[in-house]
Amino acid sequence: MIRKFETADTEQVMGIWLEVNLEAHDFIPGDYWRSRYESVRQQLSGARLYVYGQGEEIQGFAGMVGDYLAGIFVVGACRCAGAGKSLLTYIKDRYPAFSLHVYQKNKRAVNFYLREGLQITAEGIDADTGEADYTMEWKRR
Numbered sequence: 001m002i003r004k005f006e007t008a009d010t011e012q013v014m015g016i017w018l019e020v021n022l023e024a025h026d027f028i029p030g031d032y033w034r035s036r037y038e039s040v041r042q043q044l045s046g047a048r049l050y051v052y053g054q055g056e057e058i059q060g061f062a063g064m065v066g067d068y069l070a071g072i073f074v075v076g077a078c079r080c081a082g083a084g085k086s087l088l089t090y091i092k093d094r095y096p097a098f099s100l101h102v103y104q105k106n107k108r109a110v111n112f113y114l115r116e117g118l119q120i121t122a123e124g125i126d127a128d129t130g131e132a133d134y135t136m137e138w139k140r141r
Helices: 007-024 032-048 084-094 105-115
Strands: 002-004 048-054 057-065 068-074 097-101 119-125 132-139
Touching: 002 084, 007 032, 007 048, 007 057, 007 068, 048 084, 057 084, 068 084, 097 105
Parallel strands: 068 097
Antiparallel strands: 002 048, 048 057, 057 068, 097 132, 119 132
8 A cells, every 4th residue: 555654654764765775775885874864854854755555564665856756665575576666656647757866786776667667868977976877767658
């Protein structure tokens, strides 16, 4: 089930955010993610978040800032089980177009987004990490 984020979800969402970033981006020092934890926590109020879960347990979430997909984060045990695809479909149903950035080394995410119809529109370097990334876009047809 997907629903809108509630303030009571903050601890679970932030735990997932940190866990997923540490696992999916092991090419970036873990201290980078830990140092941004409080900043991201404060930014939650400026985003539209959608959580995926069963009952009280959140298994993943997606965050939108305007028409920018800030990320889809799914706990390890639930990856490849449809949670990410469900969240992305939910976003596609509600937004006629959106863009996102993804690290080129995060091949699993790049392949997922390509499989789901997004297109790479630019290559760049993330200023904070120095890592190569892609800008990807999706538009409803």
